[in-house]
Amino acid sequence: MDSVTLEVQRYRPEDEEAPSWQSYRVPFRADWMVLDALNYIKDELDGTLSYRWACRMGVCGSCGMTVNGEPTLTCATYLKDQPAGPIRVEPLRGFPVIRDLVGDLTDFLEKLKRVQPWLVREDEPPLSAGEHLQTPEQLAEYKQYSMCINCMLCYAACPIYELEPDFIGPAAIALAQRYNLDSRDQGAARRMDVLSQHDGIWSCTFVGECSAVCPKNVDPAGAIQRYKVAAAADALTSVFRPWR
């Protein structure tokens, strides 16, 4: 097989009110990713195709798209691993489409900021005191959640996010947990106020698709469920802590 067809979703807001499909025939190479095929289209066939990409090694998170119905990083998805027949390429679900394969991510950034994803300290010793000590075991507690590349595949896979756009979403909660579980952080209480809301963790019904599509094994679903246990325990014991 020396060529393959890509069916790509196009959307040109200046020219049309709704998206349409366009087919392209690209060479089939065993070591080409879907991204290489898109680049071939843009370079040789149709320069009007717009999409995002940068590092092409699966660490910047730019190139997330829906390929044959699955949210995936196109720089890490081989053409040869797709089933035979035309390959459908669409933008990530759940995000408004600006143009072709480009979605708008401002909602995620606003939600990320809301969960306060930075190290919160009540006291900060001077730099001359050296680093906060943190053993490899303590690092291992949150390490997994720090691997998120903000690729948004989890949001695209989450049916709740598309059905209820107010949901804070998997990556934001996983990043909040990354700081909550960091032994150096003192901001868990602050984040609890944000996360244990209706549009926070309690919107999640543990579909589990977010963890299934995550390219970095962050397991946001696990982060959310663990947080539910913590939040529920906190709510129950707060009866005995009226000063909180």
Added chain:
Amino acid sequence: MAVNPNYTPYHPKWYRRRIPIFWWARKLSYVRFISREMTSVFVAYGAVVLLLQAWTVLRGDDTYRGFQQWLETPAVVVVHAVVLLIVLFHSVTWLSLAPQALAVHLGRYRVPAGAILAAHYLAWLVVSGLVGWVLLGR
């Protein structure tokens, strides 16, 4: 030259797709999720039956016996056998999620997922055994 009459320069309209009614049928993992969620309806049904039984006790011997007879009719027995299976499916899928939600540490050692799952099943067995002994043993 822009052709879409809804477009004003520098103000493109972003597109939000309409979610198909059968969005969940498009992917096996979504079908499994929805089935799992649907089983809660049957759990609710089981709870309603139990409540009804309790209510008939309060209403007196005749109502209670009438209700028991209804419960013993073949059609109802078959339906309830199916409901039992669905409720068992509900319990199994529920328990299988437990390891992801619980991160238990014993000192430095993190209890493996298999152990957490086994502990849950054991607890389920023990409680079921207790309830069974109460209901059937006396």
Added chain:
Amino acid sequence: METLTHDILVIGGGGAGLRAAIAVAESNPALSVGVVSKVYPMRSHTVSAEGGAAAVIKPIDTLDAHAYDTISGGDWLCDQDAVEAFVHEAPEEMLRLERWGCPWSREADGHIAVRPFGGMKIQRTWFAADKTGFHMLHTLFQTSLKHDRLRWYDEWFVTRLLVDDGRCQGAAALQLATGKVAALLAKSVILTTGGAGKVFPFTTNANIKTGDGMALAYRAGVPLKDMEFVQYHPTGLPFTGILITEAARAEGGWLLNKDGYRYLQDYDLGRPEPTPVLRAMELGPRDRLSQAFVKEREQGRTIETPYGHVVSLDIRHLGEKLITAKLPFVRELCLKYQDLDPVTELIPVRPVVHYMMGGVHTDLHAATPLPGLYAAGEVACVSINGANRLGSNSLTELLVFGARAGAAAAAYVGSAPEPGQGALAQAIDEERRLRREVLGRSKGRERLATLRVEMQDAMEAGAGIYRDAAGLTAAGATLETLRERLGTVALDDHSLTFNTELVAYVEFANMLDVAEALIHSGLARTESRGAHQRTDYPQRNDERFLAHSLAYRADAGPPTIEYLPVTLTRWPPGERVYGR
């Protein structure tokens, strides 16, 4: 035209830009800061850096040792006052990042761990597994979210600096999502746009590294310094060019030719030992390792593959446990992109363009010769990297000089006048120019991709690891014709909404400027030093060339090249010795 005004404008949202923005926000919260980036900040190329960041932290280490390693690694082209300031501030900057939550790898007792790295005599490279740049960038980005005064211009593409009255007063930028061009006015501007690896065909760099900031400054009359010094990282994967971090060698990996022989021992880099020896063999400086590869290839001792010649990186003897703990990303990349498991197989590698030592000329306070314009990070040339950068110095450089740029820009704001009408007029002019390129040309003769590939091939042939006058001149001639041909390229995409073809067009024009400065600086430097190796001038010539080249853009024709002597303090030029 929409006008947005801030006190300080940071162009580029990577490690250096974010550090600069945070520096301003923390030191003077009253100042308004705009951060412009053509991609979302967490996509910046800092994210791909793997190995580590160097700073003196262990008791056996000294600032002078770090300075000496850096200066000798740079083949004495580093400004020693800048290096001294750099090594002095490095530990504090790195500690500050730890306080901001960066998940540095630790020793068993909880202190920060360091690993050996190329060209360093003592271990001083802090690391976060083998995704140091990723963790640093995300720590910086997430920390910057704390500061409400920062105004984000995500996916806004700066196409021109606004220079009036002898000062930089802001930038004209295209908002990608809408196609609108706005004037971003500011009292001071900090360039942190990174390097220009995409000028070459085979690079570790992301698609976005197109030398935009360098071209912006160059066109504004600021000289580009030491552009001829391009670092080839010795170990990149063959087809994709993906980086296999130096840490793989620091942990003990070996480079083998087709006979399974550790060939570096033939190149004055020491004797092969079973465990890594600092500043020897595989832990030598990157320029020497890449040059050794070329020599091996000339003698037919490299392995031929469909994607060119390679050698093998062997980390099998490190064992699965160490690889999983210290090099997990390397394993992941090999499995995904090369379909092999480095625990049991050899990794094919070849030198890849990785870093530009050269860049916008700045002093050690990150100030360019143009008042109001500052630069930090890979886009700048201070110079602390000289003719060859040591691995793990550039991540630290982002922090040290990002902070310095922020501080200097904030101080300048106090005395700077408001941006004026002249700047606004230039922005309007820029919008008109972009409209002409977008809508004006409808019938093109060539595709943009054709020109880009020709430029890259010319640069590889003429400005590779080994150069000569004929090759450089030929490359220069190709660049000139490409510039003319660019005038006949018409875009397919005439849309205003997220027009990535327009962005690619402007990026290509930027790359032509950068390439031109590179070629002509290389032609003028008739010596071999560090990463600039001339086969027609194989010796280092300290008499004439212990100086930085400064390329000034000419309105017509090649740039003018001047020289600025290197600042020496305590280390007179010596011989670079590795392995002895």
